[in-house]
Amino acid sequence: MKQVLETPAGLPPAKRASWLMADAGMADVLKKGLIYAALSIGAITMLIPFYWMVITSLKTPAEAVAMPPVWMPDVLQFGNYGTALEAAPFGQYFLNSVLVTVVSTVGELLTTILAAFAFAKMKFYGKSLLFTVLIATMMVPGELLIIPNFVTLSNLGLINTYAALIIPYLASVLSVFILHQNFTSVPDELYYAAKVDGCSDFRFLWSVMVPLSKSAIVAITILKVIGSWNSFMWPLIVTNDRMLRTLPVGLQAFTTEAGTKYELLMAASTLVVLPMIILYLFLQKYIIMGISRSGLKG
């Protein structure tokens, strides 16, 4: 993560730190202490909702509504997870979310890599016009597209199918844009040299461009996975069938089914949140890189 954030313009972190500590004295120690105190208070505020979610999910119903609150239950009720899984078809919801996320991510990667390569390295008529039009579409709020897309899919007879959850998300202008930036930075000489050696465009793309842009591809993949996993409004609208619900839609429906059983609700919420947190903890440098790129250049 360090390397990603330290852009070439800045000094390496070690140098900056030594500069900051040049006139270290009591005042500086005090200042550092205050900084750490402020950041810690902030961090605790950020973490409390997560702690409360997990710990509530491990309480008995009586402990969940006890006042003053129980910070650590005597016995951790892992059985709540089993009860929640039985109370609603979360297993099915989970499989649906995995299916939709995996297929739309793989599909988007394929369409994105091919298109970004064409825009970055190939010469063709209409290129700049098309690219401008695509960039302009990013300005339009996605919510506006929901109504005509719903009509399109219902005309195709695809409402209440996995296809409705997946097909509209098989391509993304933002991803093409990010990858295009990366592909452009690969020297043209490399491309022309490969051509001279008789390497086809297709082979060059997969054996040179893609490996060279690995981190950008990982970044757009993870951002896509997170977005797809957490997506709510579209799956809510195009599925009525309980068995087609994704996790967020199923979880929302569960609130009416579970009523006031907060320990079960929190167990279900934990199941929805946990996979993305694990993914984030392992791959956070790519996520942060993806955000810095899409944010700063988009």
Place this chain on the structure above:
Amino acid sequence: MIQNPTLKSTMKAWLYILPMMLIIFTFNLYPIVKSFAMSFYTDYNFYDDVVLAYGLGNFTTILQDSDFYLAIKNTFIFVLGVVPISIALSLGIALLLNQIKFLSGFFRTVYFLPFVTSTVAISLVWNWLYHRNYGLMNYFLGWFGIEPIHWITDPDYSMLALVIMAVWKGLGFNIILFLVGLNNIDETYYKAAKVDGATGFNRFWNITLPLLGPTLFLVSVLGVINSFKVFDEVYALFQAKPGPAKSTLTIVYYLYEKFYTEYQYGIAAAAGVVLFVIILAVTLIQFAYNKKFVHY
């Protein structure tokens, strides 16, 4: 080598962009045109996609609908609440993070955590934190002698509840962008300022803030655009209702209700068009302001 496009190279390139274009055209480009058209459908049978009458009826309807004005008002209150608070907090945190080495990675991880989580799941957690009898929020406030607040059911507090949660969820995203911006500032400015005897506040006000201009601009534009589209948070925090007494009815929630529960496609599309125009106008104002006050 090949400097100009040829028919052959064009055909080939189009083959590469075809899969992406098929999806983008069908689900991004065409619907943009279509939704603008739909906002003028005053009599529409969506089962057969047949339009029986056109007109401005949808726009006159929403402009006479007090709910729509309420939705616009609520959305503006939400944006004006979330964006400045979030920017101030995240800039402050980024400045602090930038001054430490030990544990800075850990703090960054923690602050960013809410961003990767499902809005629906985390809104349910906040719904629980806001519970009037058993919620942690009221418990903490109780330490300061504050009477329990009905966060979720009192129209006077529901918007505040929504804003607090949204700031919490979006903070990490802004912090990341500010950290990138801070790292792009050349250290020699600070060294020179220090030689000249500038105080910490002076350095912040005269170096950091102006040089952070482009980042500040980006964060505020992205924040405004995203906040105008708020929906998931409202739906999940208030259990599939637009808050008590419609106190958190937003423009997208209005669009959703017209479209999904009332089957008023034309009216919903008109509301979407108004949302688009508002976002466009606000973004253009921000760009104009940026041009005038931010120097690169």
